[in-house]
Amino acid sequence: xxxxxxxxxxxxxVELSTxxxxxxxxxxxxxxxxxxxxxxxxxxxxxxxxxLNREVxxxxxxxxxxxxxxxxxxxxxxxxxxxxxxxxxxYQISQLYLPVCRNGxxxxxxxxxxxxxxxxxxxxxxxxxxxxHDPEGxxxxxxYNRCGIPLIEIVSKPDFRSADEVTDYLExxxxxxxxIGVSDCKMQEGSMRADINLSxxxxxxxxxxxxxxxxxxxxxxxISRAIEAETKRQxxxxxxxxxxxxxxxxxxxxxxxxxxxxxxxxxxDYKYFPEPDLLPLRVSDGxxxxxRREIPELREARRARYIKxxxxxxxxxxxxxxxxxxxxxxxxxxxxxxxxxEASNWIMTDLLKLLKDExxxxxxxxxxxxxxxxxxxxxxxxxxxxxxxxxVLTELFGSDTDPITYVKDNGLAMVxxxxxxxxxxxxxxxxxxxxxxxxxxxxxxxLQFLIGQxxxxxxxxxxxxxxxxxxxxxxxxxx
Amino acid sequence: xxxxxxxxxTARKTGQEFRSGAVPISEHIEKTISGIQKEEPRNHCFVxxxxxxxxxxxxxxxxxxxxxxxCSLLAGVPVxxxxxxxxxxxxxxxxxxxxxxxxxxxxxxxxxxxxDAGMIIVGKLNTDEFSMGxxxxxxxxxxxxxxxxxxxxxxxxxxxxASGVISCALASDTGGALRQASAxxxxxxxxxxxxxxxxxxxxxxxxxxxxxxxxxxDIRDCAEILNIISGKDPCDSTSVExxxxxxxxxxxxxxxxxxxxxxxxxxxxxTDPFVKASFHEALDALRSEGAVTETFSLKGLDQAVAAxxxxxCAEASANLSRIDGIKYGxxxxxxxxxxxVYERTRSVGFGSDAQKRIMLGNYxxxxxxxxxxxxxxxxxxxxxxxxxxSAFRRYDVILSPVSPSLAPKKExxxxxxxxxxxxxxxxxxxAGLPAASVPCGKNPDGxxxxxxxxxxxxxxxxxxxxxDAFLRIGGGQKTxxxxx
Ligand SMILES: [Zn+2]
Numbered sequence: 001x002x003x004x005x006x007x008x009x010x011x012x013x014v015e016l017s018t019x020x021x022x023x024x025x026x027x028x029x030x031x032x033x034x035x036x037x038x039x040x041x042x043x044x045x046x047x048x049x050x051x052l053n054r055e056v057x058x059x060x061x062x063x064x065x066x067x068x069x070x071x072x073x074x075x076x077x078x079x080x081x082x083x084x085x086x087x088x089x090x091y092q093i094s095q096l097y098l099p100v101c102r103n104g105x106x107x108x109x110x111x112x113x114x115x116x117x118x119x120x121x122x123x124x125x126x127x128x129x130x131x132x133h134d135p136e137g138x139x140x141x142x143x144y145n146r147c148g149i150p151l152i153e154i155v156s157k158p159d160f161r162s163a164d165e166v167t168d169y170l171e172x173x174x175x176x177x178x179x180i181g182v183s184d185c186k187m188q189e190g191s192m193r194a195d196i197n198l199s200x201x202x203x204x205x206x207x208x209x210x211x212x213x214x215x216x217x218x219x220x221x222x223i224s225r226a227i228e229a230e231t232k233r234q235x236x237x238x239x240x241x242x243x244x245x246x247x248x249x250x251x252x253x254x255x256x257x258x259x260x261x262x263x264x265x266x267x268x269d270y271k272y273f274p275e276p277d278l279l280p281l282r283v284s285d286g287x288x289x290x291x292r293r294e295i296p297e298l299r300e301a302r303r304a305r306y307i308k309x310x311x312x313x314x315x316x317x318x319x320x321x322x323x324x325x326x327x328x329x330x331x332x333x334x335x336x337x338x339x340x341x342e343a344s345n346w347i348m349t350d351l352l353k354l355l356k357d358e359x360x361x362x363x364x365x366x367x368x369x370x371x372x373x374x375x376x377x378x379x380x381x382x383x384x385x386x387x388x389x390x391x392v393l394t395e396l397f398g399s400d401t402d403p404i405t406y407v408k409d410n411g412l413a414m415v416x417x418x419x420x421x422x423x424x425x426x427x428x429x430x431x432x433x434x435x436x437x438x439x440x441x442x443x444x445x446x447l448q449f450l451i452g453q454x455x456x457x458x459x460x461x462x463x464x465x466x467x468x469x470x471x472x473x474x475x476x477x478x479x
Numbered sequence: 480x481x482x483x484x485x486x487x488x489t490a491r492k493t494g495q496e497f498r499s500g501a502v503p504i505s506e507h508i509e510k511t512i513s514g515i516q517k518e519e520p521r522n523h524c525f526v527x528x529x530x531x532x533x534x535x536x537x538x539x540x541x542x543x544x545x546x547x548x549x550c551s552l553l554a555g556v557p558v559x560x561x562x563x564x565x566x567x568x569x570x571x572x573x574x575x576x577x578x579x580x581x582x583x584x585x586x587x588x589x590x591x592x593x594x595d596a597g598m599i600i601v602g603k604l605n606t607d608e609f610s611m612g613x614x615x616x617x618x619x620x621x622x623x624x625x626x627x628x629x630x631x632x633x634x635x636x637x638x639x640x641a642s643g644v645i646s647c648a649l650a651s652d653t654g655g656a657l658r659q660a661s662a663x664x665x666x667x668x669x670x671x672x673x674x675x676x677x678x679x680x681x682x683x684x685x686x687x688x689x690x691x692x693x694x695x696x697d698i699r700d701c702a703e704i705l706n707i708i709s710g711k712d713p714c715d716s717t718s719v720e721x722x723x724x725x726x727x728x729x730x731x732x733x734x735x736x737x738x739x740x741x742x743x744x745x746x747x748x749x750t751d752p753f754v755k756a757s758f759h760e761a762l763d764a765l766r767s768e769g770a771v772t773e774t775f776s777l778k779g780l781d782q783a784v785a786a787x788x789x790x791x792c793a794e795a796s797a798n799l800s801r802i803d804g805i806k807y808g809x810x811x812x813x814x815x816x817x818x819x820v821y822e823r824t825r826s827v828g829f830g831s832d833a834q835k836r837i838m839l840g841n842y843x844x845x846x847x848x849x850x851x852x853x854x855x856x857x858x859x860x861x862x863x864x865x866x867x868x869s870a871f872r873r874y875d876v877i878l879s880p881v882s883p884s885l886a887p888k889k890e891x892x893x894x895x896x897x898x899x900x901x902x903x904x905x906x907x908x909x910a911g912l913p914a915a916s917v918p919c920g921k922n923p924d925g926x927x928x929x930x931x932x933x934x935x936x937x938x939x940x941x942x943x944x945x946x947d948a949f950l951r952i953g954g955g956q957k958t959x960x961x962x963x
Contacts, residue, residue: 040584045583046571046581046682046801047565047583047587047679047680051713051715083800088806090797091797142806271846273844276685
């Protein structure tokens, strides 16, 4: 039986997180009521002209440098022409002939599975709007808010052979881009999406098979499933002697199958030509060096530092550096509570569990960056005890409420008033004669039980040390 | 009817009368508008009149002048603006049925600068559909009549100035529209260096060649307006800063020793005899003042029209794609599916000339033809630009007629022969050079011809100087004549 392998290439679109759009001053913020982040330029009014936001070029170069690309010194923009209602000018300003970056690479895999994935090129372009179906009017409406959000398209070489390699690459690409602050890479919000080119060939053959393309994939799981299904589909067709048609397919993740959208014959002729409204891009050595200096410590270096300088366990350092949102929240939390290990512990045990339970990716987390630090500080300062701290974290996760205010407003601060604790201890002793007797007979477990009872009367807010001390004194008096 | 040049007050003189208080602005604006309205049924120069807004502006500007606020020399002067330029809150049709009721949300930078200088926009001038043409033949609103002959066509900005209803106007020039319109009506016009005037707010026809420039009965008025509208605009990446023209130095401009080059192919072309004779007479007049003329060969000129046709159609095809019936403007009411919206809107909305150019542009840019047409046209463009650059090491200005023929009749035209009319004007467009058209003769029927003066990049001051000196020696005042 012939053994086949998949040959996969990726085109990844990433929205850059510049403040304003690529050719106008509109904000890039996600969401907003339809057509509120829109001006004459990004809605394609007659007479408007694009003016390049220079930050976009800097971001793209930063992305290129972080993925080992060569930076093009004389780039330019081209028009890609096609009609669609989400594209108000009916052409997209992109780069065909002289993309901003070329010939980069990203390492994937570990140990002996290490492998280099080549980056063919990276080019700058503008995003299009979104079509929204209006069930009430039974018509389609257009929202131009996303029009003109800067994108980089990162085109890999066809170096992947499996879905695992693809997801590994995407994870690393995402981490790198988040680290260097050029994109939040939120797949859920569409700020990172991938087109998959896939063909199969008998193992050992040089020449490539006919490829199909699946566009706009926006979740790692779907990408993985789509690759596996498409590989199987192509192999079974070839095995059955049927040809593979060069076509664009749409992956339906719910049904787990892909459908043909259009074939090569009706592929677009985009009629590219140089954009006459924009000047060529000139990138100097000085500019490249300046941008190189802005690139922050990347994952490997940061991981090593966490282990060596902060004394974190390797496993913890590995997890914490796996995504930049975690790095940010870790460093912020450690900064506020003044204890890196404690910050790491809370994130590793409590925060990650919450993320997992709620099925939220770290970059999609909605939680003020200083909240966790404040909670930990309150526990170490004895304002609340640890279990109340956990409760506060769980209750506030996903909200903007300030933990200090929350603790105050809900009366969660620890009770350290002697007389209040004594009342609770008295009650615990009075209501649990048997446990008291057991304790006095030498059963230490009973002490824990009685502490629990006293804490219950204090509604969990008692300072554990005071409670234990007072209980102990009261019990000893009975001897 | 036609008013000879001397009877029209210059914009500068009108501005002076406002500043001295001799004439109230409001009164002048009212007279201007009623003058336009009176001539309009015959001339058909204006698509929209801004009567109410102009009156309000007149009061505002008069107030400014009274309070001695810093105003330009042309404050209060009425001006017409080609309808391809956006005027905020005021109808801008681009001469197209697709934008018959379009109201833009912003003003073109050049328009804004005129208004900031206190000039008063009285209305929008008829234009070829999205500037595709020179003499309003492709306008959705029908052609403008030639001031001397109602059966012939004219560029509206030039016709309005020539008929005396306004003293100055802004027009656009891609392949030569502004220059040909000026020549045909016997007035002055300047196409500035590419980038000297911001294109923001000018509906794009061929972005790499579109420029806005002034038309006036007086070349110095043109210079004054150019000084107002020129300069770098952060919203137009291709715009540049240029030196203002020092009008006080124009009087001292001497034609003596002026080195004039004439591309030899310009003599060999199929040109109307009267145009030819007027051109030779103009050269004689210049030589008699001490100018030195010489013919030279400029490579690529024979292919200039073809290169221009390819580049302009290619760019136009993309620029006009946004007129799709989705966001604004006309949408075919019967269209049901998305492709019907596109197809019907565009095939009903656009005139036949625009449709032809769009289809040609798509053909030139198609993957199989791109190299054969578009890239070749770019090479011709580069060749011509290089030829001009080396010629300007030897010559101060390069001269030619403006249009190979006299104003055409109002009759069906065809797109290809319209391109041939651009023979003398497209070379400067392709090379991004400044070029002026000044009157240099009028035939017994009152049809005018122009002399084109092309200079190196940013040589507007020199062109204005030479043009003004030429007009001072009476170069542009000949009627009859032609026969030597
Ligand atoms: Zn915008």
